[in-house]
Amino acid sequence: MRRFIAVVVISSLFTTIGFAQEFRGLDKSPLDRVYLPDHFAHDIKFAPERNLPDSPALRIDYSRPQKNGRQVFGDMVQYNEIWRLGANEATEIKVYKDVEIDGKLLRKGTYSMYAIPTKEQWTIIFNTAIDHWGHYSYDVNNDVLRISAHVLKNQQPVEEFSIQFDDLEKGVGVMYIAWDMERVELTISY
Template sequence: MKKSHLLFGLLSLAITTANAQTFRGLDKTPMDMAYYPDDYAHDRKFAPAKIGTDKAMVRITYNRPAKNGRDIFGKLVPYGKVWRAGANEAPEIKFYQDVTIGGKRIKAGNYALLTIPTETEWTLIFSSDLDQWGAYSYNEALDVARVTVPVQKSETAIENFSIQFAKKDAKTATMYMGWDTTMVAIPISL
């Protein structure tokens, strides 16, 4: 009887140990997602009258690093070098419909979004190379489009890198990207 209890105890310990899962700590740069129209996925499910017959235009998934008192552009993010526009993986932008950005037609689909920031303008790079960590494996041959937009200054510092969309008119939205006191506005039209 004692042998069966001991065997049962050892078997239970082995099963518990085999099923134990260790989770790593929380990432310091939380992932975020923005849609245009805003909250499209939520409204499609829970408030369909709010979106009516509108189709989604764009969704972006990205990581939001914090300023944490650091000098950002020109220091942490060097000018003139390819930057992943956030932290960790390069942001993934999904166009649900064909769009035009800066005179460049981009077909519906998923792309990595990279940038080359300078003091006066950013070059946005839409790349077919998805699932890349940072911009370390950036390959210019996989560019789908490049668009240049002017830099704007934010009146207040933006603590976490952020991307948001705003409606301009029935067929045009603006994607805003900002961090610290630097912003860019990217018009996107159908």
């Protein structure tokens, strides 16, 4: 009996050691997902009065770095250089049906999104290469659309990098991309 108990105790120690996996800490830039129409995933179920279509026009997945008292543009995010629009993996947009962004066609598909910010305008880039970390594998030959957007100043700093939508009317919305004191706006028709 003692031998049986000793075997059970030793076995449980090895099992505990085997499962004592240490997980890395949480990412400091949490992932977010936004839809157009705004709040689509929630409202399709809980706000039927909105009369939403069966699928969204598009969805964006991105990581949200934080300002944390730092200078963002011209420092953390360099002017005139490619930027992943967020942190970690390149921002990804899934377009469920053809849309027009500021009057330019973006076909149904999945794309990465990048930007080249300057003090006066950002060039927003839609690129066919997906599942990349940051902008390190960015290849201009995979660009399908580039849009210039004038920089607007926020009244208050935006602490966490953010992408949001606002529904203007049925089939038209605005994408806001903002961080710190800067933002750009793109009109999307779907």
